[in-house]
Each structure stands twice: as structure tokens, then as C-alpha cells.
Amino acid sequence: MFYRELKTQKKKITLTILALAWGTFSIVILLAFGDGLDRQMTKAIHGLGEGIVIVYGGQTSKPYKGLGKGRRILLREDDVELLKNRVSGIKLISPECDRYDNTLSYGQKNITERVIGVFPSFEEMRTYYPERNSRFLNPVDLQKKRRVVFLGNKLKEKLFEEEEAIGKTIMINSIPFLVIGVMQEKMQNSMYNGPDEEKAAIPFSTYQAIYGDKYLDRLIYKPKNISQAAAVKKEVYKAFAEKYKFDPEDEQALNIWDMIEEEELNNKIFLGIEIFMTIVGSLTLLVAGVGVANIMYVSAKRRTKEIGIKMAVGAKKRYVLFQFISEALMIAFIGGAGGVLFSFLVIKLFLILPFEGDVADILAHPVISLNTMALTAIILGIIGFLAGFFPARKAASKNPVEALRYE
């Protein structure tokens, strides 16, 4: 019955509900696209690898123990053993050698592509995950110097098109190799020497038997514990400094691409973006909140006489408070629910639409998170409560006679 009282202010209430719905919509959409962007970017970064460090050789820039500066430092195969023994914080490690000018052929097709020689641990570190019913290189391949190859998915398409590749033999520089695996499609926006989907990976031992490279192109390791990453990096640097006799403080002796550090930085940037969006959304919602407060205030004033009548026949203070707060909460709830519903629709629509290309991959994947919902619910609840509470307290603290006299 008492909600009938609100009917007298239909227009104002409708506008307020619209404002609340719009505020909720803004905050949900902003955060959904922000979260989606964050998730897709992280995924793309993880295309190269998660929690890994890539070490390259370098050139000394400081004289050290009688040795001049400008010395080339190049990594060798036995460095892998050295790090395994010296640095306990390393979980996985692999050397990597590669050559570009290889002719890969299958049937009548000849393609020039890059071939890399690596350890089985490369799979986890560099996310070379195999498609169903196929596998990456394993320790036996490495031990027996098997002539087996793992193909990037794009490379497989070029060579085989729709044909099944697993179990087939391809030629790499006229040497036969058995295809044991094809890489799962992945997003990758960080890379060296081109995307992984175009490379062919063979066991490191096989690679060396064929090419006999004296130096490694790079070395990749993954620390056991991300929180120890900085200490592990220092130890790695020290081990190399000792072996190759350079100053451990010489930052140019080795080139290190630290994905862990990079990701931390990235996370901070995204946290910043998220905070910014939350603030923008909350402010929008707050503006709507002022609308609710305004309407409840006006409504309390206009209804002072009715409040007086109710108090005259025995309404207690808490009844008046409850009535106003529940009204405000109801308005906030309707507006909020409308906004959430609308944003769900928009997001669903976005996910259905066939966006393609790199930009869409990154941008067009909005995610509605529980956090976002909880945040909007809390803000709306607070708005509803405050907007109802103050005018109601004012109305309820009036003397019944005063309230009755109000026209």
C-alpha cells in the first residue's frame, strides 16, 4: 500500500532509476572491458612463456681482473649443467640454438623456415603445448638423438594443409624427420625470431649432431618460485661472471630478457587502469546517487504531513526510517538491476558478433567478474541507504503536531 505513495512522483523516480541504471551500466561495462583487456593481454604475453627468463650472451663494458673491456661473452652448451648445479632456485632450464635457412619439404612442397634445437622443458616454459593426440619432444628423444620434429601450427598448415601430419615424415635439409607433434594455436604478442607457430623444434642433441653449433643462441630458465626470481637472477649472473671472468656488476656482459619483471610491470599498469576505471564508474554512480538522495529528500518533505498522520496514530520512528530506507533501496535496486541486465545484454552481443583480427583479439573479450558485481551492489546499497536514511531521520524526528501542520 505504502509504495502507492511513490506513484505521485512517477516522473522523478523514473529519471532517477534511469540515472542509476546508466551509472551501473557504465561501471559494469568499463570494468568488464578492462578485465577482458587485462586477461587477453596477459594471455598474449604468456604466449611467449609465463615466469621465464631468457639469457643471451653480451659484451663486457668494464675491465675485470686484468681483462680488457669489449670482450664477447657467448653461452655454451655446458652452461646448462653449470646453472643446474650452481643455482638451486631453477626449476626448468633449456638451451636454444636456431638456424633460419632450412629447407623443409613434404611431398612437392618446399618451405624455408627456422628450426630450433631445444630440451623437452621448452614445452612448459615457452608454452609449446601439443594438439590432441600429439606430443612435444621428450627426454628419450633427447637421449637417443632421435630425428623427430614438433611443428608450429602455421608451419604445419603450410606443409600439410588439411592433411594429418602426425606420423608423417618430412625432410629438413634432405634429412628425414618424423612429425610427432603440432603446436596448439595460441595468442602471442611477445616474440623473438618470429612467432612460434612458424617454427620447427627438434631435440637439442639431434640439432647439435647435425649443425654442431659451438655457441648457444640463448638459454631459458624458469625459477621455482616467482618471489625468489630476483635472487635467482643474481645467482645466475654470478655463476656466469665466475666462469667467463667478468665483473658481476657489468650489466652488459649478458643480455637478459626477464619476463617475470616485465609481467609485474604489466600487472601494475593494469591495476592502475582498473583503479582508474573503477573511480570513473563509481563517480558516475555517485552522481546517480545524488539523484536518489534528492528524490528521497523532496519526497520526505512533500510527505511530511503523511508522516505526521502516521505518527499521530502511533507510528514509531523506526517505522518511518524503515519505510524511507526501503523505498530508496528499492529504487537503487531496480536501477542497479536494470543496469546490470543491460550491460549483460551488451556484453553477450559483443561476444556473439564476429570480431576478428589482432585488435579484436585483445579488445573484444569483455568479462563480467564477480568483483565488479559485488562492487556495484555495495555502492548501490550504500547510496540507497544514505539517500533514505537522512531525509527519513529528519522527517521522523519532527514533532507530530509540527508534521501535521505541514501543507
Place this chain on the structure above:
Amino acid sequence: MIKMINIQKIYGTGTAQVEALKGIDLEIKRNEFIGLIGPSGSGKSTLMNIMGCLDVPTFGEYYFEEKSVESLTHNQLAEIRNEKIGFVFQNFNLLPYATTFENVEIPMIFKGFRTKERKNRVMELLEKVGLEGRALHKPSELSGGELQRVAIARSLANNPSLILADEPTGNLDTKSGDEILKILENLWEQGHTIVVITHNPNISARAQKIVKLIDGMMENNGK
């Protein structure tokens, strides 16, 4: 039932002060029918508001059923208004958006009666004031006499011992006024204590006792 000792009511402060009541001593016994008369501005309504616990005196002591009202909290006053006192206003003071039924029902909701009990009691009261056919009408669809009968039914909602009526016939034609008077008389006969502010000589003629206020003071006592 009611005892007032030196009740004063002062509105405003400083030079704008108005003394509405200048010291009222009054005692009302159970089941009395009191007529409160006097020119406008004499403080009748102020006195009645204090009697009905809608307002508090600036000075003086007011005992309602032997209890000092001064010491009561907001909520306790609300309970007294809800259960012990029925108020009938000159301008009815009904909720405009609510039906006759709902208007009468409201004090019962505040008291915490269940839906079924409320329904029976409301219909009983509407029958008593002859409005059983108007239960679902809104105030805007009723005549002045009917509105006042709704207000009386509401004042009886929780069967109060004291009924206060502030010029209940002031806005009504003679016929409707007589009907209201009849209802009030019946209530008196059923044991309610009744205080009526009125200019209507018919009503004051029926009252057991007349209290006349002039300029915030009582002129004489009883007839």
C-alpha cells in the same frame, strides 16, 4: 484518567514569544464527556495536542493514567497514541492514497495485529460508523461526513480509552454533524472518555462538563 498541573506552552523565543497556555489545571475522570470551548486562538487545540501526546508542554506536569508523560520516550509516546488515545481531527487527516479500509487499518498495523484480525476488526468498525459499503473507496471519493466517520473508525482502531475530537463537525453540514454527534454519544455510552473541542451548541449541550478557555487560561469549571 488525566491530570494536568499548571500546564504552560510557549511558542518561539525572545520577543516573538507567544504564550499559548498560561497555566492550566485540569482533571478528567474515566468516562466523562468534556466539551472544550473558547474563541479561536484561546489555546484549545494546543491543550488537546498536549492531552493527545502529540506535543509536549513547556512547563507543568501531565499525568496520563497516573503516569508522568514527561518521562516517556518517543516510542512510548507513540505507543500511547496508538493504543490509548483516538484522535479525530477537524480536517480528517486521512492518507489520501489509501482506501477507507487501509486508513482504518493503519493503527492496527502499528500495533502488530495479524492480517485476519485486522480485517475482522476494520469491518466491525466500519459497520459501527455505517461505512461498510465504502471500504474500497479513496478519501477523494467520499463526502465530508463520510470522511469524518472514517476518521472516527480509525480513532477506535485499537479500542482506546480516550477519544479526542478537535472540532469534528467544524467542516460538516448540520445533518452530517448530527450523525457524528450521535456516534460520539454512543461511544460515551459504551464507556469511552470523550473530549471534544466544538463551537457546535448541540454538542456542548450534551457534554457533562464544559471547559472554557480564554487567552490560554480556563475561565470556569463545569456547568
